[in-house]
Every structure is written in structure tokens, then in C-alpha cells.
Amino acid sequence: AVIDYSSPNVAKSFGVGHLRSTIIGQALYNIYRFRGWKVVGINHLGDWGTQYGKLIYQIQKEGADPRKLSVRELEELYVRFHEEAENDPSLEEEGRKWFAKLEKGDEEARSIWKACKEKSLEEFESIYEELGVSIDHEIGESFYEDRLSAVIEEVKRAGIVKESEGALIVEFEDMPPAMLLKSDGSTTYLTRDLAAVRYRLFEFSPDLMIYEVGADQTLHLRQLFSIARRMNWKEDVEFFHVAHGMFRLPAGKFSTRKGRTIHLREVLEEAEARAMRIMEDVQELSPEEKRESARIIGIGAVKYNDLKRHYKRDVVFDWDQMVNLKGDSGPYLQYTCVRCRSILEKGKDHSAELEGGLNEEERAVARELVRFKETVEAAERSFSPNIIAEYAYRLAREYNLLYEKHPILGDNKRMAITESVLVILSGCLSLLGISLPRKM
Numbered sequence: 160a161v162i163d164y165s166s167p168n169v170a171k172s173f174g175v176g177h178l179r180s181t182i183i184g185q186a187l188y189n190i191y192r193f194r195g196w197k198v199v200g201i202n203h204l205g206d207w208g209t210q211y212g213k214l215i216y217q218i219q220k221e222g223a224d225p226r227k228l229s230v231r232e233l234e235e236l237y238v239r240f241h242e243e244a245e246n247d248p249s250l251e252e253e254g255r256k257w258f259a260k261l262e263k264g265d266e267e268a269r270s271i272w273k274a275c276k277e278k279s280l281e282e283f284e285s286i287y288e289e290l291g292v293s294i295d296h297e298i299g300e301s302f303y304e305d306r307l308s309a310v311i312e313e314v315k316r317a318g319i320v321k322e323s324e325g326a327l328i329v330e331f332e333d334m335p336p337a338m339l340l341k342s343d344g345s346t347t348y349l350t351r352d353l354a355a356v357r358y359r360l361f362e363f364s365p366d367l368m369i370y371e372v373g374a375d376q377t378l379h380l381r382q383l384f385s386i387a388r389r390m391n392w393k394e395d396v397e398f399f400h401v402a403h404g405m406f407r408l409p410a411g412k413f414s415t416r417k418g419r420t421i422h423l424r425e426v427l428e429e430a431e432a433r434a435m436r437i438m439e440d441v442q443e444l445s446p447e448e449k450r451e452s453a454r455i456i457g458i459g460a461v462k463y464n465d466l467k468r469h470y471k472r473d474v475v476f477d478w479d480q481m482v483n484l485k486g487d488s489g490p491y492l493q494y495t496c497v498r499c500r501s502i503l504e505k506g507k508d509h510s511a512e513l514e515g516g517l518n519e520e521e522r523a524v525a526r527e528l529v530r531f532k533e534t535v536e537a538a539e540r541s542f543s544p545n546i547i548a549e550y551a552y553r554l555a556r557e558y559n560l561l562y563e564k565h566p567i568l569g570d571n572k573r574m575a576i577t578e579s580v581l582v583i584l585s586g587c588l589s590l591l592g593i594s595l596p597r598k599m
């Protein structure tokens with residue numbers, strides 16, 4: 160299985176809008192690998208296209224040195240371009256001209272683009288490290304630059320394109336036409352995605368290709384998959400679009416062009432600060448250990464708040480919802496694991512054996528424990544990590560009811576149940592990409 164996920168845009172801060180693709184994609188990667196698939200994860204960086212022509216134009220206009228600009232400042236330049244273009248539409252053409260120069264290898268355009276990309280990659284790597292995300296291959300759109308002409312020629316030979324007002328398009332029976340080549344000779348997002356499909360099919364020979372991309376790209380990906388199937392590059396490959404809903408502000412969709420976005424770094428810092436409040440009373444930890452635990456708890460809260468929902472659902476951005484530390488939340492599951500581990504450490508001299516009959520609460524936990532395998536299989540079949548999140552919450556809830564009603568320490572049967580809960584629940588969190596703190 161080849162899984163395309165995260166895919167942030169160069170020269171733009173890692174916004175909360177990219178969080179869903181990143182953590183849902185990583186969870187799918189973990190689930191498929193756990194189920195025995197050979198998995199290849201690809202980060203398809205948005206590092207090519209007309210938007211970089213716009214950015215280069217604005218950098219040139221303001222006389223800025225891209226090597227000295229932060230990613231946030233690059234983003235502000237992009238926003239200013241669109242603010243000015245609203246009053247002067249001719250600037251859009253300037254942006255297209257600069258991208259055409261970039262595609263043709265103009266030295267100045269290439270130098271600015273390279274500096275913007277290097278600055279962005281530094282920030283992305285920092286974010287991935289903090290999130291505990293590791294993607295096998297980082298292959299941006301620009302990687303396919305020298306493969307585009309060959310792909311276009313191949314599509315022409317297949318007879319599935321036609322010329323329209325100087326552009327090269329593909330027509331479909333059930334969809335609007337798609338453009339592979341603009342009238343000025345420059346490529347499109349679709350051209351580069353098609354080159355990426357071809358590369359992945361021949362490089363990795365997958366049985367399944369999963370695209371974890373927002374629902375607003377549904378038409379684009381339907382067109383892409385249709386063209387790829389008509390090209391018949393590889394038989395019996397399945398394409399699936401995990402079309403996640405959007406993170407939305409109460410006022411509407413996030414938009415870098417309008418400067419209406421929330422940076423992921425701010426979310427993680429806020430989550431950590433809120434998690435720190437529940438660590439203040441933990442006496443066994445040093446200040447440094449408390450901060451590290453708060454970081455793990457905060458990131459777990461942010462991830463679980465997303466992963467507990469079916470990927471198709473939109474998520475309205477709300478600070479309190481985002482970093483909720485109570486109820487059906489990441490910290491609740493983490494705390495249950497820490498509780499189990501603490502009990503097992505205290506009772507390490509006792510045997511843990513499941514013998515004799517089960518009372519009502521024990522039976523409720525046991526019923527959930529035996530559903531683990533079918534739960535992971537269901538998540539794999541439906542590309543839905545939320546199935547595992549929902550299961551993990553039910554298991555934690557049933558165990559905590561048992562804990563509240565019956566003593567655990569000294570009871571061999573309940574110690575065995577506690578051990579099993581820790582193994583299964585921590586396994587669920589691992590599949591979701593959520594770590595465990597040492598103490599809570």
C-alpha cells in the first residue's frame with residue numbers, strides 16, 4: 160500500500176488545516192502495517208505551481224531576501240500579493256509569468272524558490288518531530304519536473320487528450336474536462352499528480368494507493384484516478400481517496416490567501432499549556448519531566464480530538480474542544496494506561512491469572528478485550544481510524560467502572576484483566592500515533 164498524506168505547501172506555515180491529513184494518514188500507515196501490509200508513506204510536498212510565481216513576484220517587488228525571511232514572513236508576502244491583486248487583477252498574470260520562468264529554469268526564480276523551500280522544510284521537520292510523525296519519502300511536486308514531458312507524450316499516444324483553445328485537456332463522460340497543459344505551455348497540478356501516480360506504480364508496484372487528502376479535492380482525484388485507469392499502467396491496483404472534512408473557523412474555511420489561518424505551532428503550545436495544569440500536582444516528577452509529560456498529553460489531546468471522529472466529518476475549530484482534557488479524550492485514555500501500569504508495578508509480586516467466573520464488570524471488560532482484532536480489521540477495511548478510537552474509549556470506560564467498584568490489587572483475576580487492558584489500550588493508542596506519559 161502506498162499512502163499519500165500530510166503534503167503541506169512550501170512557503171506557508173504548517174496550519175491546523177494540514178493536521179488532519181498528517182495524523183489520519185499516519186494512523187492509516189500504522190494500521191495497515193500492523194495488519195501485515197508492506198506500506199510506503201509519501202509526503203507529496205506542494206513545492207511547485209503558480210502560487211510560487213506569485214510569491215517570487217512579491218519578493219522581487221519588495222526587494223526582500225528570502226534567505227532571511229521566516230516561513231511566517233513568506234506567508235505574509237503571499238497574503239499581500241492577493242490583497243493587492245484584488246485591486247489590480249493584472250498581478251495574477253505577473254504571477255503566471257514568474258512561474259513560467261521558474262519552469263523554464265530561470266536562474267533568479269530558481270534561487271528564490273530554493274531558498275523558500277529550504278526554510279519551509281526546516282519548519283516541517285520540527286513539526287513532524289513534535290507530532291511523532293515519520294514519513295518514508297518526502298517527494299515534492301518539483302521532483303516530477305523532468306518527467307512531465309514524457310507523461311504528456313504518453314497520454315497523447317494513448318489518445319485520451321484533445322486541444323482546446325491552445326490548452327491540452329482530457330474529457331470525461333461524468334465529469335467536467337481536466338487540463339493537463341495550459342495554453343502558455345506550463346503544467347498543472349493534475350499533470351504533476353499524474354506523473355506522481357506513474358512513478359509510484361512503477362517504483363513500488365502497489366496493490367492499493369490511498370490518498371489522505373481533503374474532501375475539497377474530490378473532483379480532482381476522481382479525474383486523476385480515471386486518467387490513471389485509462390492509461391492502464393498497472394492492472395488490479397485500487398485507488399482510494401480518504402476525503403477528510405475540513406477544519407473550519409466559525410466564520411468559514413481557512414484561507415492562506417486571506418490571512419485567515421491558525422498555525423499548528425500555536426495549537427500545540429496551547430495544548431501543552433492546558434495539559435500542564437493537570438500535571439502541577441504530580442509530586443514524583445521534576446519540572447522537566449512535568450513539561451515533557453504535558454507535551455505528550457497535549458499532543459495526545461489534539462490528535463485524539465480529531466481521530467475519534469469519522470474522517471468525513473468537518474471539524475469547527477474550537478480551542479476548548481481541541482484541547483479537551485476530560486471525558487472522551489486522549490488524556491482520559493492515557494490516564495487509564497498510566498493507572499494500569501501503576502497497579503501492575505505495585506502488584507508485581509502477585510500472579511496475574513484469569514481463572515474462575517467473571518462478575519458483571521469483569522465480563523464487560525472481557526467482552527471489549529476480545530473485540531480488538533475485529534476492530535482493527537474493520538478500521539483497515541473502511542480506512543477509518545475512528546473505529547479504533549471509539550473502541551479504545553469503550554474499553555477504558557469499562558475498565559474504570561471495574562476499578563471504581565472492585566479492588567484490583569491482590570486479586571489475580573483482576574490483575575490479569577488489568578495487564579490485558581494495558582496491552583490492548585496502549586496498542587490502540589500506538590496505532591493512533593499517541594504516546595504515553597510516565598506519570599499523570
